[in-house]
Amino acid sequence: MYKNKNIKRTELSELGEFGLIKRLTKDFKISNPSTLKGVGDDASVISHEGDEILVSTDLLVEGIHFDLTYTPLIHLGYKAAIVNFSDIAAMNGIPEQITVSIALSNRFPLEAVEELYEGINLACKKYKVDLVGGDTSSSVSGLFISVTVIGRANKDTITYRNGANVNDLIFVSGDLGAAYMGLLLLEREKQVFQADPEIQPELKGYEYILERQLKPEARTSVVKLLKEHQVIPTSMIDISDGLASEILHICDASEKGCCLYEEKIPVDATTVSMAEEFKIDPTTAALNGGEDYELLFTIKQQDFEKIKDLAEITPIGHITEADAGANLISRDGTFVQLIAQGWEAFKKNKE
Amino acid sequence: MYKNKNIKRTELSELGEFGLIKRLTKDFKISNPSTLKGVGDDASVISHEGDEILVSTDLLVEGIHFDLTYTPLIHLGYKAAIVNFSDIAAMNGIPEQITVSIALSNRFPLEAVEELYEGINLACKKYKVDLVGGDTSSSVSGLFISVTVIGRANKDTITYRNGANVNDLIFVSGDLGAAYMGLLLLEREKQVFQADPEIQPELKGYEYILERQLKPEARTSVVKLLKEHQVIPTSMIDISDGLASEILHICDASEKGCCLYEEKIPVDATTVSMAEEFKIDPTTAALNGGEDYELLFTIKQQDFEKIKDLAEITPIGHITEADAGANLISRDGTFVQLIAQGWEAFKKNKE
Numbered sequence: 001m002y003k004n005k006n007i008k009r010t011e012l013s014e015l016g017e018f019g020l021i022k023r024l025t026k027d028f029k030i031s032n033p034s035t036l037k038g039v040g041d042d043a044s045v046i047s048h049e050g051d052e053i054l055v056s057t058d059l060l061v062e063g064i065h066f067d068l069t070y071t072p073l074i075h076l077g078y079k080a081a082i083v084n085f086s087d088i089a090a091m092n093g094i095p096e097q098i099t100v101s102i103a104l105s106n107r108f109p110l111e112a113v114e115e116l117y118e119g120i121n122l123a124c125k126k127y128k129v130d131l132v133g134g135d136t137s138s139s140v141s142g143l144f145i146s147v148t149v150i151g152r153a154n155k156d157t158i159t160y161r162n163g164a165n166v167n168d169l170i171f172v173s174g175d176l177g178a179a180y181m182g183l184l185l186l187e188r189e190k191q192v193f194q195a196d197p198e199i200q201p202e203l204k205g206y207e208y209i210l211e212r213q214l215k216p217e218a219r220t221s222v223v224k225l226l227k228e229h230q231v232i233p234t235s236m237i238d239i240s241d242g243l244a245s246e247i248l249h250i251c252d253a254s255e256k257g258c259c260l261y262e263e264k265i266p267v268d269a270t271t272v273s274m275a276e277e278f279k280i281d282p283t284t285a286a287l288n289g290g291e292d293y294e295l296l297f298t299i300k301q302q303d304f305e306k307i308k309d310l311a312e313i314t315p316i317g318h319i320t321e322a323d324a325g326a327n328l329i330s331r332d333g334t335f336v337q338l339i340a341q342g343w344e345a346f347k348k349n350k351e
Numbered sequence: 352m353y354k355n356k357n358i359k360r361t362e363l364s365e366l367g368e369f370g371l372i373k374r375l376t377k378d379f380k381i382s383n384p385s386t387l388k389g390v391g392d393d394a395s396v397i398s399h400e401g402d403e404i405l406v407s408t409d410l411l412v413e414g415i416h417f418d419l420t421y422t423p424l425i426h427l428g429y430k431a432a433i434v435n436f437s438d439i440a441a442m443n444g445i446p447e448q449i450t451v452s453i454a455l456s457n458r459f460p461l462e463a464v465e466e467l468y469e470g471i472n473l474a475c476k477k478y479k480v481d482l483v484g485g486d487t488s489s490s491v492s493g494l495f496i497s498v499t500v501i502g503r504a505n506k507d508t509i510t511y512r513n514g515a516n517v518n519d520l521i522f523v524s525g526d527l528g529a530a531y532m533g534l535l536l537l538e539r540e541k542q543v544f545q546a547d548p549e550i551q552p553e554l555k556g557y558e559y560i561l562e563r564q565l566k567p568e569a570r571t572s573v574v575k576l577l578k579e580h581q582v583i584p585t586s587m588i589d590i591s592d593g594l595a596s597e598i599l600h601i602c603d604a605s606e607k608g609c610c611l612y613e614e615k616i617p618v619d620a621t622t623v624s625m626a627e628e629f630k631i632d633p634t635t636a637a638l639n640g641g642e643d644y645e646l647l648f649t650i651k652q653q654d655f656e657k658i659k660d661l662a663e664i665t666p667i668g669h670i671t672e673a674d675a676g677a678n679l680i681s682r683d684g685t686f687v688q689l690i691a692q693g694w695e696a697f698k699k700n701k702e
Contacts, residue, residue: 036403037511041442041511041512041513041604042407042438042439042441042442042512042587042588042589043405043406043407043438043439043441043442043444043500043502044405044406044407045403045404045405045442045504045509046403046404046405046406047403047404047506048399048404049400049401050400052387052396052397052398053396053397053398053399053404053501054394054395054396054397055394055395055397055448055450055483055484055499055501056393056394056395056450056484057450057452057484057485057486057497057499058452058486059452059453059454059486059487059488059495059497060488061454061488061489061490061491061495062491063490063491064454064488064489064490064491065488087393087394088393088394090393090394091392091393091394091396093394097406099406099407099408099499101408101409101410101497102410103410103412103415103495132406133406133407133408134408135408135409135410135497136410137410137411137412137415137416138412138415139412139414139415139493139495140412140413140414140415140492140493141491141492141493142490142491142492142493144410144412144454144490144495144497146408146410146452146486146495146497148406148408148450148499149394150404150406150501151394153396155398158396160388160392161392161393162392236393237393238393253392
């Protein structure tokens with residue numbers, strides 16, 4: 001679906017590939033001095049002196065990662081950029097450039113693709129990231145978006161997944177589970193709509209969880225905040241697949257265990273009330289829901305004082321020896337072993 | 352199609368996404384000191400000091416860019432990497448890292464994907480390029496490959512499309528038109544096979560044009576050769592869409608005209624004989640065929656002496672004032688205006 005159904009429909013074949021690229025990228029402005037050459041040659045040229053370069057890439061596939069019946073293309077473009085920026089933030093870096101490749105069937109007119117790029121451009125402007133290249137192609141069916149992001153980090157503060165040590169404190173930014181509840185709500189309203197197109201979707205009061213699903217943000221602000229307070233995390237990852245899956249990645253890479261406290265996991269009130277409506281434990285949504293794009297990181301105990309008063313982040317547990325395993329202490333004090341039940345890109349296809 | 356049809360078929364859903372990535376990347380070795388961290392964290396980490404970084408990306412779509420009925424997956428993987436390396440060479444740079452994202456339907460078993468990655472790995476080994484990241488996903492139908500390459504160039508020798516000056520000499524590496532004739536041959540044999548599956552394809556004697564289509568190379572060797580002979584091209588591009596389209600890109604970007612000599616355009620004997628069989632002018636194949644991945648570049652007249660004896664490159668014309676237009680002088684001395692008739696990714700879909 002795209003925003004304005006009354007506008008002109010221009011077939012992509014009228015423009016040709018070069019015409020399309022020119023049209024789509026004309027509103028993108030360069031904002032980083034390191035971007036020496038953007039779109040328009042065989043490769044973009046990026047200057048970096050002293051710092052390390054971070055590169056990450058993500059692929060979004062129609063019918064697997066998004067459903068166009070309830071995802072406006074402008075939001076899809078925004079999200080496609082954000083999920084990549086989030087990967088750079090997760091290395092304690094700042095995103096600076098992206099390339100965007102799309103393949104789409106000819107059921108999409110130019111206006112639809114422009115709306116998608118409008119969303120990408122909004123994300124680029126907000127995060128001061130430069131679009132420096134890409135490729136566009138037909139597909140036999142469906143829409144595919146492949147984004148690669150290039151970021152920068154100081155070589156002494158890059159944060160990997162494997163640096164967590166015993167007794168390090170585990171922090172998370174923002175709140176968890178909201179994006180997943182937003183998805184469940186959209187899926188429910190889609191079914192209601194399919195059963196009776198006369199019924200208007202009931203989305204009022206749920207703006208927060210819908211925005212978390214449709215228009216997530218990347219926590220580069222947390223990267224800047226940690227720098228400002230002179231804290232270098234010992235390990236970091238972004239929460240794309242759910243808290244349980246992500247903390248297990250840190251534990252695996254660092255060869256450690258962990259102890260999380262259920263009562264400390266930040267969950268928004270809207271998430272809790274929606275979870276109750278769906279008869280889902282809100283903690284389950286936080287642990288396994290995914291797509292929150294918050295940062296999960298560990299810090300040394302002695303750094304706690306520096307950041308304990310920041311509203312943007314919450315301590316939720318600590319790192320243990322590997323043989324203690326990865327556990328959640330529930331509200332009633334029982335130990336629950338953490339298992340990853342997040343998104344499984346290949347299993348979804350078989351449903 | 353994949354090479355060995357008798358091997359075990361492992362469903363991708365058995366492995367899950369992380370298992371698949373581990374399996375596919377286990378045979379990739381790191382060969383560049385600038386690759387600090389490859390696959391396995393949120394982003395890869397690349398170190399560059401002083402040089403500029405080049406980034407390019409390409410998307411290959413089943414049914415648009417390749418036909419699996421006659422493209423072995425190992426060759427497809429090789430070519431997907433090569434076409435990106437070629438973009439870096441076209442900037443007078445050397446490729447160092449790639450990311451590979453693929454989306455594929457569950458008609459592909461693990462063994463097919465492994466064969467694709469085997470081809471990518473062959474290209475990586477040959478060109479000493481490191482695989483540093485990627486993403487894998489299901490698709491509802493078809494195979495999509497998105498590759499992003501990161502390269503390095505000295506800031507004083509990076510070559511753009513826009514630096515050609517009047518009287519600069521125009522050179523091309525290798526020979527042209529062969530990849531297109533290879534494609535026509537494969538298309539013909541596919542039709543013969545579809546009409547009668549008992550008939551064996553007639554490919555003997557045409558190994559050269561088939562290899563040019565199925566297993567092209569990137570001319571990083573020419574980049575090194577020019578450096579060795581202390582020649583910095585004034586402009587450069589790689590020939591993905593045919594000589595006519597590419598020289599027009601250089602003329603447009605440089606705001607110049609050009610004069611090419613038909614008799615000087617290098618065309619292999621196999622290309623000529625295949626073209627005759629198809630009743631196509633070999634020059635047309637060279638001008639509009641595409642997918643040769645040779646380098647097209649301009650040099651100052653005074654640099655001619657330094658490289659005139661190199662067998663790998665051929666002078667084919669010179670740059671003129673813009674108002675002279677872009678022309679080909681045919682063998683009989685007539686001026687023919689050059690027009691781009693190369694690949695049109697969006698028109699193909701409508702055929």
